[in-house]
């Protein structure tokens with residue numbers, strides 16, 4: 362299997378962490394797509410993912426799978442032993458809900474701030490920007506951080522009692538927050554303590570170390 366991505370990106374990190382947690386990294390050939398050069402917006406790349414984003418998983422039969430959540434569900438259930446996306450109908454539902462909420466309320470919001478209210482990937486790539494919308498989404502992300510802090514005051518993980526794809530999505534939010542220098546509010550003590558615990562997981566620690574290295 363191949364994954365098209367940019368190695369230090371927050372969304373690619375979600376899939377890379379899932380692969381590390383499943384001990385599947387060695388099964389993947391990573392193909393670098395240079396976002397800063399707009400390689401993800403070419404017609405050729407869009408033939409792999411209409412949305413023009415990374416990561417994209419290419420199966421050995423030529424099937425393309427985009428969207429971090431979809432890719433993670435596929436990889437997690439491939440071995441018949443889902444450990445990240447839920448075993449029971451309720452677990453699956455809660456993990457999907459909290460993963461989507463992590464995107465809406467934090468990760469995607471920070472991404473919009475990055476692309477609309479900062480230089481983003483540069484003027485050759487950011488062909489449309491709306492600074493007001495970007496700033497609005499930055500404030501939304503700060504609200505999301507407080508929400509997840511409140512969640513983690515009541516339970517050890519984002520979707521309940523076990524580590525899941527939802528935790529990985531919030532880790533992606535932390536990664537993007539660091540990229541745009543958006544600090545986690547210091548009063549979000551449960552969220553900050555959770556992030557410290559997440560970094561004790563080998564798969565998470567390894568991927569964060571890769572992201573910290575200059576490309």
Ligand SMILES: N[C@@H](CCC(=O)N[C@@H](CS(=O)(=O)O)C(=O)NCC(=O)O)C(=O)O
Pocket residue numbers: 367369370371372373396401413414415416427428429430472476482486
């Ligand atoms: N909904 C998509 C979002 C993917 C996404 O936005 N990926 C970023 C990569 S990174 O910013 O995390 O490195 C991207 O392609 N951004 C390029 C662009 O938006 O122009 C998913 O879940 O996969």
